[in-house]
Amino acid sequence: MRIFYSLYDRLLDRRALALAFEKVRRASGAPGVDGQTISDFESCLLEELNRLVIELRTKTYQPQSVRRVTIPKFGQWLAPIFE
Numbered sequence: 001m002r003i004f005y006s007l008y009d010r011l012l013d014r015r016a017l018a019l020a021f022e023k024v025r026r027a028s029g030a031p032g033v034d035g036q037t038i039s040d041f042e043s044c045l046l047e048e049l050n051r052l053v054i055e056l057r058t059k060t061y062q063p064q065s066v067r068r069v070t071i072p073k074f075g076q077w078l079a080p081i082f083e
Contacts, residue, residue, distance in 0.1 A: 011056050017049050033067045 010016055024038065031037050041048055055061035070078035 008056075012053055014049050014053055017052060018045070021045065021049070033064050 021041070025042065029038055052061070068080055070080050073079045
């Protein structure tokens with residue numbers, strides 16, 4: 001097992017980002033609040049990953065808002081989840 005002392009360095013690794021995308025693709029991840037599907041992202045994967053790395057490196061990345069929904073738990077209360 002490899003140990004990473006800087007998580008930010010790990011985020012700047014295109015190979016790690018590509019592996020993370022592959023996990024999302026295999027899990028059939030749903031579109032985010034921006035509506036971008038896996039196939040949309042995959043159609044220009046290299047450009048998207050390069051843009052992401054540049055924005056992270058220059059610290060200009062602005063994540064979009066997270067959609068909050070609730071799901072019933074045991075029919076008694078609603079638990080918030082974030083998509």
